[in-house]
Amino acid sequence: MLYHLFDYLKEFNIPGAGLMQYLSFRAIFASVTSLLFAVFIGKRIIRWLQKKQIGEEIRDLGLEGQMQKKGTPTMGGIIIILAILIAALLFCDLTNIYTILLIVSTIWFGFLGFADDFIKVFRHNKEGMSEKGKLIGQIIMGLVIGITVCFNEHIVVREELRSGEESSGVVVSTGTAIAGTADNTARLEYPAAADRKGQDVVKSTKTTIPFVKNHEFDYKWLSPFKGKWGWYCKWGIYVLMIVLVITACSNGTNLTDGMDGLATGTSAIVGVVLGIFAWLSGNIINADYLNIMYIPGTGEIAVFMAAFVGALVGFLWYNAFPAQVFMGDTGSLAIGGIIGVCAILIRKELLLPILCGVFFVESLSVIIQRVYFKYTKRRYGTGRRVFKMTPLHHHFQKEGIPAAITSPAKALPEAKIVVRFWIIGIILAVLTIALLKIR
Numbered sequence: 001m002l003y004h005l006f007d008y009l010k011e012f013n014i015p016g017a018g019l020m021q022y023l024s025f026r027a028i029f030a031s032v033t034s035l036l037f038a039v040f041i042g043k044r045i046i047r048w049l050q051k052k053q054i055g056e057e058i059r060d061l062g063l064e065g066q067m068q069k070k071g072t073p074t075m076g077g078i079i080i081i082l083a084i085l086i087a088a089l090l091f092c093d094l095t096n097i098y099t100i101l102l103i104v105s106t107i108w109f110g111f112l113g114f115a116d117d118f119i120k121v122f123r124h125n126k127e128g129m130s131e132k133g134k135l136i137g138q139i140i141m142g143l144v145i146g147i148t149v150c151f152n153e154h155i156v157v158r159e160e161l162r163s164g165e166e167s168s169g170v171v172v173s174t175g176t177a178i179a180g181t182a183d184n185t186a187r188l189e190y191p192a193a194a195d196r197k198g199q200d201v202v203k204s205t206k207t208t209i210p211f212v213k214n215h216e217f218d219y220k221w222l223s224p225f226k227g228k229w230g231w232y233c234k235w236g237i238y239v240l241m242i243v244l245v246i247t248a249c250s251n252g253t254n255l256t257d258g259m260d261g262l263a264t265g266t267s268a269i270v271g272v273v274l275g276i277f278a279w280l281s282g283n284i285i286n287a288d289y290l291n292i293m294y295i296p297g298t299g300e301i302a303v304f305m306a307a308f309v310g311a312l313v314g315f316l317w318y319n320a321f322p323a324q325v326f327m328g329d330t331g332s333l334a335i336g337g338i339i340g341v342c343a344i345l346i347r348k349e350l351l352l353p354i355l356c357g358v359f360f361v362e363s364l365s366v367i368i369q370r371v372y373f374k375y376t377k378r379r380y381g382t383g384r385r386v387f388k389m390t391p392l393h394h395h396f397q398k399e400g401i402p403a404a405i406t407s408p409a410k411a412l413p414e415a416k417i418v419v420r421f422w423i424i425g426i427i428l429a430v431l432t433i434a435l436l437k438i439r
Contacts, residue, residue, distance in 0.1 A: 002090045023279065023299045026091040030303050031310035034087035038314025042079040046318060046325045049073035054121050063389075063397050063411075072323060075117045077331020080311045081110040084338075087307035096300040097154045098345050102338065103304075105141060109250060109337030112137040113329035120329075128329065138250050138337070142243030145341055149242065150235050156201045157347070158284075158294045201296070205238045207347040208293060210354070210435040215292060217350065245349045246340035252359030253336030255366060255391045260323035261316055262393060262418045266358050267335045268312040269425040273355055273432055274342045275305030280436075281346050290436050298346050308338060321415045355432040358425050365392040372404075393417055 006020035019025050049055075055071040084106055092099045116129040149155050209217035219241065220234035257263035280286045282299030312335070318324040327335075339356065343349045353360050369390040377383035385403040387395040396417050400409035 001094070003093055020091075023282075023302055027275070027279075027303045027306035030087040030091040031306040033090060034083040034307040034310035035314040037083040037086055038079050038311050039317050041082070042076075042314060042318060042325075045079050045082075046073055046076065049075060049325065063394060069323070069326075072326055074121065074326040074328040075114070075330050076315065076319065076325035077110065077113060077117075077327040077329070077334055079325075080315050080327060080331045081106060081334055083311035083314060084304075084307050087310065088304050091307070092303050093300050096297055097148070097152055098297055099300045099304060101145060101148060101345065102301065102341060105145065105337050105341045106334055108137075108141045110330060110334040113331065113333035116329040116333070134251075134333070135247065138247040138333075139243055141337065142246040143239065145246060145344060146239035146242035149344065150203075150239060153203075154297065155203075155345075156296065157204050157206065158296065159200060159202050159204060159206070205234050206293065207350055209350045211438065215436070241349070242344050245344055245352065246337060248363070249340030249343070249352065249356065249359070250333050250336035252356065252363045253339065254329060254332040256359050256362045256393070257327060257332040258391055259393055259397075259414050259418050260321040261319050262421055263332055263335065264312050264316045264319050264327065265418065265422045266425045267339065268309050268316070269422065269429050270339055270356055271305050271309040271312065273429045274339065274346065274348070275302045275309065276433065277348050278302040278305060278342070278346050292436060293347055295346060301342060301345060305342060321418065351432055351435065354428055354435070357428040358421055362391040362393065365390045365395070393421065 003020050003026065006017045009017040010021075050073050054073055054075055085103065088099065088103055088106075092103075094100070112129075112134060116134065119125050120128040205219040206216050207219070208215050218234075219238045220230065222237050223230045223233040225233045253263055253267060256266060278298045278301035280290060281293060281295045282297060282302065284294050287294035315325075315327065315331075319327065336359070340349075340352075343352050343355075348355075365387055368386055372386050373383040387405055388398045388401050388403045389395055395405070396408065396412045397414060399411050400406045
């Protein structure tokens with residue numbers, strides 16, 4: 001709102017009105033605003049949660065310090081979501097399609113998590129919403145994002161067209177956009193032409209992949225068809241990938257949220273990197289220098305992610321060990337959804353296994369544990385475990401019991417586990433950024 005207000009005031013030559021045109025200025029103020037909201041207004045929300053006795057119900061799993069958390073206010077994700085939305089509404093360009101998608105995703109996943117927490121807290125059903133119900137909600141949002149990416153005329157990339165090479169997507173210039181050269185079935189209107197010689201604005205299924213020349217991978221390479229059917233098939237594959245990434249990120253963050261400050265701190269680190277990528281991808285000079293994909297309009301994602309990081313850091317004020325409030329599924333599902341949607345929009349989803357390595361390993365540990373337990377139960381009659389407990393962070397928190405991996409035998413303090421996971425997250429974040437220059 002402030003962005004549009006200052007844009008209007010520019011016409012009256014009011015000093016300072018042009019500051020809102022700078023992404024860096026808006027990103028700084030968005031992060032500070034969301035942080036301050038989370039710290040100061042969050043305190044009142046926590047008191048309200050305590051007054052309403054919206055506390056966490058704890059099952060005794062034999063973990064150190066676990067039962068001390070009983071009654072701690074949950075559903076604190078409301079603080080994160082409100083902080084993000086207020087900062088985004090104030091400082092983001094609300095006409096930008098990327099901003100719109102991120103705001104809608106935040107509300108959708110926040111509502112999905114709120115419904116899950118509501119069932120747990122008010123209906124006293126520890127299982128909450130069924131896994132099938134949550135999965136359907138995540139898939140619906142994934143399909144909405146995927147279809148929008150496919151058909152919205154403002155979600156494009158700029159490709160350099162080499163001599164004798166045809167575009168892999170929908171060429172969009174001043175006037176008519178034509179879907180590929182194999183079939184001329186789709187025509188779109190786009191207001192801006194390519195502003196550099198040898199480049200075109202295109203609807204493309206290309207994304208970023210590490211360790212290869214030009215850092216690009218095109219989903220059309222997975223299509224078994226050519227021509228018109230190939231064009232439909234590649235977009236179908238891309239939509240399925242979008243659904244998979246968003247669902248995996250949302251669930252991965254949800255599984256990681258099991259210790260004070262673990263999911264909050266790790267997600268903030270991921271948010272910083274995605275914000276940097278968004279800013280670089282939305283700047284044609286930086287994109288050229290780093291030889292990465294230039295995606296017009298993604299600079300607004302950097303402003304949104306600044307608000308995202310600020311909200312998480314502000315929430316960490318109360319969520320750090322010992323936590324005064326838990327984010328609950330209201331926060332964890334929303335955070336994971338935002339990360340997944342952001343990665344898709346800036347075409348960095350294939351970097352997530354590295355950048356979100358903590359979430360990835362946490363999810364993988366659960367899958368390995370379940371599969372191995374079921375396999376050994378069928379074969380030996382008694383289920384056996386690889387880890388002492390999953391998700392993985394609980395493996396380090398539990399005293400040594402019979403399992404394939406028993407180290408460490410003694411339980412580690414929760415605060416030490418969380419900080420070590422943060423350090424691993426920082427290492428993975430630095431490695432992900434370094435991949436921009438590794439061919």
